[in-house]
Amino acid sequence: MTILNELLLVAILVTNIALSGNSRLKTCIDIVSIQGFALGLLPAVIGLETGMSVELVVIAIAGIVLRGIVFPHLLKKSIQNASASRELKPVVGYFLSTLIALALIAVSLWLSRRLQFLDPSLLLFSTVALATIFTGTFIIVGRRLAVMQIVGYILLENGIYCLGLAFVREIPLIVELGVLFDAIVAVFVMSVATNKIHEEFEHFDVAKLDSLKG
Template identity: 35%
Template sequence: MSSFADQLLVLVMLINLIMLGTSRLMFSIRAVAAQGVILGILPGLIHPFSGHLASITVGIILAKGVAIPYFIGGAVRKAQIRREVEPFIGYVPTLLLGAVFTALSFVFAERLPLAPEHRDLLFVPASIATLLCGFLILTTRRKAISQVIGYLVMENGIFVFGLLLTEAMPVMVEAGALLDLLVGIFVMGIVINHISREFSSIDTSRLRALKEE
């Protein structure tokens, strides 16, 4: 099972690079939804089956793979945008940076004092790589929706690392983390809605033109 889990983690990292290299917002939303489904499957591969595990798996898939991407997709359709036109950094340089960060994640993970049972797994390098790629999306894109996607990718990286600590985390902590994520998405949705309504654009760089009267 661990080898299959590692294959899924490799797929997660490939999805990171795909999102860094595309300008199509709906494609990025589908990619982050696919990441959510994969993250929902992973707990069942590393922990013994139980009713609690099944409920957590279904909840993660529904939240990360269905509900949140659906809400973001609705925001994209309402704002009538399809692409991230002018990112702060071009797609090719961003993709190259993502590849470099992914490689450095493996180097950094090898230097960490990990438990013996975790040393040969890809959870730590995959979590660091996903966190860094999400940060790249968050900081190099102009559209607010793209930045929300970057935030989701960063949260996915934190979630991957948390899978190694599931046995030490009570259910309420897991539920609280998911609630924080949902609240963050709804808040960003409200911000996006107001920006689009007032300025007919969700390019966050234009907010610099705001001045106090």
């Protein structure tokens, strides 16, 4: 575990906390972009440690391009003609959200310690992965706007990807790319859907979806 590696992981952790406490949609998307870059670089850094291979380079480039550039771009497009530039009435307030994000990191750390089969050197890795997953789901639960739901989903994806890197170092290229492809399709569909919801209902408040319930 090199300094560089740890630095990236800590960056991801910090972006998680920053996301939970931020209300501006544009800023949130930028933070997601930063997290995407950090995550994309991870395989390359691992490669520096254990020996570079073509696969790792491909995965790193694909990760940086998709998570760092394509996803944020899609998100930005989906809020372009939206009336709201920030989320004003979240389900869970921003101060409380930050505290919860911190608590989730603590829970993740505790859970990672209990993972018997885990190499102790990977403790930070799995903590960051679990914390990202939990923060992602928490954002899905705690925010009203559809864009933030997508942000939550991307975080969830990032966390799962990170967990994969932590537990199974040698993920076959094809699987890795498959996962990425799944994620891009999902984000794409959700962005389009968000746009459509906005066009149709003049808002994209997910909490109002229950008016469709019979």
